[in-house]
Amino acid sequence: MSKQTNKEDINKKLEETIDSYWDDKKKDKNPDFDGFREEEIKPAPKEKKPFNIKKLLLIILIIVVAFVAAIVITILAMEHIGKKDLLNSNSANTEITGADGAELENDGKIVVYNGKKYVYNESNISMLFMGVDREEFNEGSTYQEGGQADSLFLMVIDTSTGESKMVPISRYTMVPIDEYHEDGSYWRQNEIQVLLAYTYGDGREKSCENTTTAISRLLYGMPISGYVAIDLSGIGVLNDAIGGVTVEVMEDLTEADSELYLGNTVTLMGQQAETYVRSRKSEGTDLEVDNNAPRVERQVQYLNAFLSQTLSQMKTSPTLPLKLYNLAEDYTITDVSASETLYLMTTMASGGLESEVVTIPSTAKRGEYTEVYVDEDALYEVILDVFYTEVE
Structure with a gap:
């Protein structure tokens, strides 16, 4: 017999001896015990741990922090993308030119004028805002049937400081615009009122592009x-989305709304806001020449108040620009993205709550229609002030 077999026999006898010993022990304590039945073998109940409120609060806090962090990261990413896109864009298909006597270098980015040297501010971003005299934009409008640009404002933002300048442009300003036939084919360039640049388009993007080009042309090709x-x-x-806009009424408009009397402070809501920025009066010699001028002053006041309230609310609601952007989609035509809008509004919020208003010196004349002619020399001084920086 081998050693392996002997070892197995010994182990087997040892196991039998141990089992016999424990059986005897169990019977000594309980002679009737014959082992546990399977259904009697149950695990001991687990001890319930006390509810840990601190742990729950910690988990909730982590989730909230992660959510806020995700929002912040998204906002910062959108701002970065918006800045990059805007600084590289130019919706106007024009080249920078200069006034008589101006010497231009580097494609107009450097100007010598009246013995002074100016450098174009590359941090500037300019946006053209148009108010169109239509209740809604019509899909597929034919050329010359898309309405007019009733209001025009150029907003210039210095992204290095957040400061902004608002340049109102009279709808009657005479400027060379591109005219198109009803089928959209190019006709000619003609000096007429700038509000008609929108008319010579499709009532949507083409109209906006034509108006943008006309305004850039007026401003010596500024991007x-x-x-x-x-x-x-x-x-x-949009007015109601920020809780209404508060203004001190600048002109008696009680014929349109009893609350809109001169000097009254009112928070404009709904239709009342439209009434305040749209109404025009035609009484008096000056108004017969240009009844749009007082309205432009009210529009400037309203826009500054709207911006001020919006930028102020962004302190507690940083995503407000995105809310307004989404809300405006059904009422606007734009080539500005949500990320670009967020970047611009955030930048402006860092530079103050109001925009400096810069007026273009001009003269109004009345013929068959009102015509406004800019003072070219004074206009160029405005351009150098808004778009350039004087250097030694």
Whole structure:
């Protein structure tokens, strides 16, 4: 017999001896015990741990922090993308030119004028805002049937400081615009009122592009980074989205609304906001020449108040620009993205709550229609002030 077999026999006898020993022990304590039945073998109940409120609060806090961090990261990413896109864009297909006597270098980025040297501010972003005299934008409008640009404002933002300048442009300003036939084919360039640049388009993007080009042409080819056109229906919607806009009434408009009397402080809501920025009066010699001028002053006041309230609310609601952007989609035509809008508004919020208003010196004349002619020399001084920086 081998050693392996002997070892197995010994182990087997040892196991039998141990089992016999424990059986005897169990019977000594309970002679009737014959082992546990399977159904009697149950695991001991687990001890319930006390509810840990601190742990729950910690988990909730982690989730909230992660959510906020995700929002912040998204906002920062959108701002970065928006800045990059805007600084590289130019919606106006024009080249920089200069006034008589101006010497231009580096494609107009350097100007010597009246013995002074100026350098174009590459941090500038300019946006053209248009108010269109239509309740809504019509899909597939034919050329010359898309309405007019009733209001025009150029907003220039210095992204290095956040400071902004608002340049109102009279709708009657005479400027060379591109005219198109009803089928969209090019006709000619003609000096007429700038509000008609929108008319010579499709009532949508083409109209906006034509107007943007006309304004850039008026401003010696200054780049325009983007445009926003809003229809009449959108005024009250955006106005109410920030809780209304508070103004001191600048002109008696009680014929249109009893609350809009001179000097009254009112928070404009809904239709009332549209009434305040749209109404025109035609009484008096000056108004017969240009009844749009007082309205432009009210529009400037309203826009500055709207911006001020929006930028102020962004302190507690940093995503407000995105909310307004989404809300405005049904009422606007624009080539500005959501990320670009967020970047611009955030940048402006860092530079103050109001925009400096810069007026273009001009003269109004009345013929068959009102015509406004800019003072070219004074206009060029405005351009150098807004778009350039004087250097030694």
